[in-house]
């Protein structure tokens with residue numbers, strides 16, 4: 001039957017067909033995000049320990065069912081203008097509460113996300129794999145209002161588990177590990193002050209020791225995400241140390257409320273109007289005598305903050321970016337199947353296929369590298385990691401944080417381009433929101449330059465590059481006799497050249513060395529991803545799906561091989577055709 005406008009005009013059949021195609025696109029996106037992601041499922045098989053695999057696989061499948069369904073609806077709604085968080089500083093009867101009011105869909109989304117068991121996974125310490133695989137699925141909806149808080153909460157849990165005394169553990173940990181939204185606790189991390197985020201050593205919030213073993217904090221914090229959390233982890237300058245820079249900083253646990261229920265010396269100034277991550281409340285606040293507990297030895301605050309807080313967040317940041325890459329790829333791929341131009345689905349056109357192939361190869365291979373680090377985090381926490389692995393992890397974590405964030409932004413832009421004009425429309429797909437979120441992810445937990453400079457410093461001071469290269473060489477040695485041997489030999493030659501390049505950079509004065517870091521970091525990180533994915537294939541049994549091998553080849557051609565394939569060649573056309581199919 002011909003569709004009719006209310007005015008009685010007939011709708012053109014072409015318009016009806018196009019609308020039906022777009023509706024089919026939206027419907028096809030509502031699939032199980034775990035079942036549809038073959039590469040993720042393989043990684044879970046590779047890295048989950050035998051005793052945890054069945055439970056994790058089942059739990060991810062259950063969570064995967066809502067990601068692109070009900071949870072997607074909820075996150076879209078609480079990100080809509082008018083539904084964003086608002087300050088709610090006073091109770092109805094005039095008591096100071098310093099609360100934030102969220103749209104009801106925010107809380108409903110939280111029930112699914114915390115209910116997935118993501119934070120509860122840490123009860124079985126160490127279990128970053130259990131938490132981060134769930135976090136990846138959750139990040140398919142972008143920051144989603146809850147994902148930054150989850151990264152912060154994971155940092156608080158790790159600090160409590162590693163550094164707190166039994167009394168504080170008993171008081172706070174059960175709430176953090178509780179998957180029941182509403183009965184659970186959330187954490188936040190306040191480091192940044194107006195005078196500097198990268199330059200944490202400029203922190204001026206003061207910590208004064210009290211008589212009873214607690215401390216009091218005074219001063220202002222400038223960027224405070226999840227400002228409605230139950231507990232804040234904060235850096236503050238310890239008066240009695242009388243030290244400048246990071247050496248004078250302590251790491252403090254600050255409950256939002258005192259045990260009496262009163263607000264703990266905390267004053268919320270205002271919420272920030274942000275480019276991205278908009279349904280999560282970030283604000284500015286003051287502390288006036290807030291009761292705080294120092295975590296770990298006084299004098300080791302900065303070291304602990306880096307090890308347990310920032311490193312955790314950097315890994316979460318990277319996993320979150322992988323989730324956004326995946327969403328962009330899947331959205332673009334499904335759209336390309338349904339959208340017709342010049343008589344064909346646009347998925348038939350080689351230029352579209354190539355974009356999809358690029359997105360897929362990058363998103364899968366970066367996920368391999370990131371999950372390798374997640375598994376290594378568990379080895380580190382179990383005290384099983386060698387010194388070589390520790391050096392490798394320290395360097396790879398920072399390289400990976402910078403690259404995943406850049407690639408996520410790129411992937412969102414590529415996805416938007418495939419959607420054409422519809423790509424620019426907020427209500428049409430989630431990609432505009434994910435693009436805005438991905439830009440924030442680039443800044444959070446270390447800007448690119450900060451990471452480049454940290455890698456340079458770590459190489460100069462601690463020679464972490466030696467551990468980096470020897471660890472990767474070790475992976476290649478393990479598989480030299482395997483069916484992946486030829487690729488392993490190619491990568492071993494590449495590592496040798498990169499090591500010489502790195503040595504040359506390190507001989508330069510810092511100013512000149514810093515300028516080479518952008519390029520060097522990319523060369524190093526792409527080599528890391530290719531080595532890990534090659535090793536995975538050899539060790540765990542290569543994925544029989546032809547596209548998995550094509551994905552790694554495509555990745556290496558794009559980022560590591562000096563000789564580019566002939567793009568007009570039939571083999572290349574077949575490869576991008578294969579890769580542009582949904583995995």
Ligand SMILES: Cc1cc2nc3c(=O)[nH]c(=O)nc-3n(C[C@H](O)[C@H](O)[C@H](O)COP(=O)(O)OP(=O)(O)OC[C@H]3O[C@@H](n4cnc5c(N)ncnc54)[C@H](O)[C@@H]3O)c2cc1C
Pocket residue numbers: 189190191192195196197198199223224225226274276277282440443444445446447448449450453
């Ligand atoms: C939405 C949002 C939420 C946030 N939430 C939190 C939070 O919850 N807790 C928290 O503590 N912080 C938070 N931040 C702050 C964030 O961590 C900082 O913005 C970030 O660390 C950068 O610090 P900055 O803004 O002071 O930039 P700056 O440090 O002033 O840097 C400005 C520019 O200079 C560059 N630069 C700085 N030093 C060097 C150098 N040595 N060499 C070369 N280039 C350099 C940087 O790369 C950057 O490009 C949040 C930020 C945003 C946007």
